Amino acid sequence: MEPVRTPAPPEKPRAVAPSTAPQPPTPSPGGHTGAVEGTATWALSDRIGLAICWALGLLFCAIAVAIVVYLLVQGIKFLRPEMLWTPAAAGFSESETGGFSDALFGTLIVAVMGISLALPAGVAVAVWLVEYGRPAPLARITEMTIEAIAGIPSIVLALFGTVIFSSTALGFLSRTSEGVVFGRSFFAASAMLSLVALPLIVASVREGLNSIPRHVREASYAVGKTKAATTRRILLPTCRPQVATGAMLGLGRIIGDTAIIVVLLGATQNFAPVEGVGFPFNYLRGAGTTLTNFVYEASPTGNLNQPQKAYAAAFVLLLMVLALNAAVDVVHRRARKVGTWSH
Amino acid sequence: MEEQYPTEYGPKWSDQRVERMLGALVLTVVGLLLALIVTVFVRAWPSFSHNGLAWFGAGGNVDDQLNAIFLSGQNGLEYVYTFHAWPLIWSTLLITGGAVLISLFSALFVAVFIVEFAPDWMSNVLQPVIRFLASVPSVIYGLIGVVVLVPFIGNHLVTEPQKASVAGIISLTGYSLVAAVLVLTVMIAPLMVSIFSDGLRAVKPGWLEGSLALGINRWRTTWKIGVRSARPAIIAGTVLAVARAIGEAVMLAMISGSVGFAPNPADGLIFIYEPSRPLAPTIVKNIDQLSSPPANATLFAIAAVLLFSAATFSLTGYMARRAMRKYGAA
Numbered sequence: 001m002e003p004v005r006t007p008a009p010p011e012k013p014r015a016v017a018p019s020t021a022p023q024p025p026t027p028s029p030g031g032h033t034g035a036v037e038g039t040a041t042w043a044l045s046d047r048i049g050l051a052i053c054w055a056l057g058l059l060f061c062a063i064a065v066a067i068v069v070y071l072l073v074q075g076i077k078f079l080r081p082e083m084l085w086t087p088a089a090a091g092f093s094e095s096e097t098g099g100f101s102d103a104l105f106g107t108l109i110v111a112v113m114g115i116s117l118a119l120p121a122g123v124a125v126a127v128w129l130v131e132y133g134r135p136a137p138l139a140r141i142t143e144m145t146i147e148a149i150a151g152i153p154s155i156v157l158a159l160f161g162t163v164i165f166s167s168t169a170l171g172f173l174s175r176t177s178e179g180v181v182f183g184r185s186f187f188a189a190s191a192m193l194s195l196v197a198l199p200l201i202v203a204s205v206r207e208g209l210n211s212i213p214r215h216v217r218e219a220s221y222a223v224g225k226t227k228a229a230t231t232r233r234i235l236l237p238t239c240r241p242q243v244a245t246g247a248m249l250g251l252g253r254i255i256g257d258t259a260i261i262v263v264l265l266g267a268t269q270n271f272a273p274v275e276g277v278g279f280p281f282n283y284l285r286g287a288g289t290t291l292t293n294f295v296y297e298a299s300p301t302g303n304l305n306q307p308q309k310a311y312a313a314a315f316v317l318l319l320m321v322l323a324l325n326a327a328v329d330v331v332h333r334r335a336r337k338v339g340t341w342s343h
Numbered sequence: 344m345e346e347q348y349p350t351e352y353g354p355k356w357s358d359q360r361v362e363r364m365l366g367a368l369v370l371t372v373v374g375l376l377l378a379l380i381v382t383v384f385v386r387a388w389p390s391f392s393h394n395g396l397a398w399f400g401a402g403g404n405v406d407d408q409l410n411a412i413f414l415s416g417q418n419g420l421e422y423v424y425t426f427h428a429w430p431l432i433w434s435t436l437l438i439t440g441g442a443v444l445i446s447l448f449s450a451l452f453v454a455v456f457i458v459e460f461a462p463d464w465m466s467n468v469l470q471p472v473i474r475f476l477a478s479v480p481s482v483i484y485g486l487i488g489v490v491v492l493v494p495f496i497g498n499h500l501v502t503e504p505q506k507a508s509v510a511g512i513i514s515l516t517g518y519s520l521v522a523a524v525l526v527l528t529v530m531i532a533p534l535m536v537s538i539f540s541d542g543l544r545a546v547k548p549g550w551l552e553g554s555l556a557l558g559i560n561r562w563r564t565t566w567k568i569g570v571r572s573a574r575p576a577i578i579a580g581t582v583l584a585v586a587r588a589i590g591e592a593v594m595l596a597m598i599s600g601s602v603g604f605a606p607n608p609a610d611g612l613i614f615i616y617e618p619s620r621p622l623a624p625t626i627v628k629n630i631d632q633l634s635s636p637p638a639n640a641t642l643f644a645i646a647a648v649l650l651f652s653a654a655t656f657s658l659t660g661y662m663a664r665r666a667m668r669k670y671g672a673a
Binding site for chain 2: 039064125129145163228296299307324
């Protein structure tokens with residue numbers, strides 16, 4: 001490659017990557033501190049390239065701001081507090097059709113059930129992969145399985161769910177009438193949604209476990225702790241931030257998923273509890289709805305076609321996503337402040 | 344020693360036992376994936392075996408075929424399986440391909456910007472923005488597409504002569520390829536940006552310093568050394584984004600137009616305004632037909648195609664990232 005032909009301008013060196021010794025208190029992600037090289041000596045094509053970078057960066061910011069502002073404006077315009085505790089009803093105009101309380105509760109139920117299935121399973125798989133991982137071929141297969149699950153479209157997971165949950169053996173998880181298993185319930189949807197969250201949790205916890213140096217484990221073994229005790233008492237508490245991050249990323253995916261809800265929770269806008277079953281199982285075995293499903297049905301292309309309610313519900317959903325994002329940020333920042341094992 | 348450890352770490356929680364329990368769980372997860380693959384393909388088999396390779400071909404109106412398949416299962420007639428999915432496959436190829444090309448270009452520039460060129464305040468803004476865009480539920484993208492982008496395209500971009508020219512065949516209302524491609528681009532580009540920038544950050548500083556020491560400016564150093572060494576990350580990110588795009592169902596069901604129609608690029612630029620429907624939204628739109636056995640098989644056949652392609656892409660991404668790890672990156 002030809003060097004640049006200008007008679008060596010006094011380029012200031014690029015201050016480099018985070019690995020070099022003394023760090024400023026808050027290292028910037030790019031790692032450049034202090035002065036950077038000016039662009040005055042660059043060829044025109046290089047400067048155009050940099051301009052494209054700026055333009056695209058600003059475009060992404062503009063898109064994000066536009067989404068938030070648009071939904072904020074529409075949300076404030078159309079969201080009435082009573083929508084949050086009024087269930088959906090049949091009616092001819094948007095003023096008669098109630099709110100979306102069932103959808104809101106549905107989202108919460110699905111989130112809690114999904115994550116309480118996915119979190120223990122994800123942590124366990126990650127622990128096995130990092131701490132045990134024998135026999136090696138099984139570890140490879142497991143890694144590939146997790147990757148494959150991450151890549152499976154959620155609509156395919158949903159179809160698979162219709163097969164397993166309509167089997168008679170699992171009839172106790174949904175509505176059954178005359179021997180035919182309905183197969184659509186909060187249990188079914190949450191179980192499949194936990195598979196959506198699983199790979200994110202596994203990846204995050206693995207990253208955390210991998211960042212703990214060997215000597216920490218060896219110190220624990222040296223005082224006579226078993227591997228299981230080390231994991232439980234030392235390793236998992238240390239990578240609590242990563243567990244939390246994985247859980248919140250997984251939660252975000254669970255509350256944002258629509259395909260599985262549409263297929264496995266039933267095409268209804270209200271809770272449909274199963275009769276003759278005690279609380280809370282009557283609700284959990286019945287069909288229901290979530291905010292994503294409500295937005296999908298209430299959008300102009302959906303069956304309800306109530307755009308105002310769709311805005312309101314989408315606004316609530318977006319607030320949840322924003323809150324989760326903020327929580328991830330807080331965890332990251334706190335983890336960085338506390339420090340890791342790398343020093 | 345003994346009293347220091349609660350009984351929970353006694354023989355009940357011995358290492359062998361814990362290892363066996365965790366191993367059993369891992370095997371369950373692996374088994375679940377295998378069960379999923381087998382189930383989907385077994386359920387799909389009638390549709391594939393009746394159509395053979397013509398399943399992937401063109402011929403007839405896809406929507407009519409789906410309807411006939413559904414009705415044959417409802418009415419107790421002899422099951423009909425004839426199905427030629429080409430319009431759906433073609434729509435998937437066009438939308439996925441378009442979105443991936445645009446987002447590959449823009450994500451590469453944005454990743455380079457974040458890692459190398461953005462001032463601190465800018466990259467501190469951009470990173471949360473990218474994370475946010477990646478976490479917005481697809482149904483919200485769909486809603487915004489339906490109420491903002493689609494009417495805009497329908498009212499301002501498509502001209503009356505264009506609408507008239509295809510009047511008998513299809514109506515141009517704004518539900519179009521271009522709307523689907525643009526929204527899908529915004530959805531998958533953040534995924535690419537985050538993987539690309541991980542790759543760029545992992546490039547050995549010494550390599551970049553070597554180039555800088557030769558007097559190459561930062562821009563060219565980044566592209567010739569940084570981006571080239573991060574190629575595995577770029578492949579991995581692209582491939583994962585393709586997998587995500589193929590599987591996107593709900594957003595595309597809302598704005599792709601939901602017509603089993605194959606837009607033809609040979610018609611000129613008007614094809615980007617034409618509606619279509621990819622594979623995944625077809626399942627969502629016809630989900631209430633699952634009770635009809637032949638329709639069930641057909642939908643599972645579509646799911647099998649999605650599963651196969653998405654799994655292939657994400658495993659390719661996995662391999663690329665393994666290669667990355669071997670060179671010390673990621």
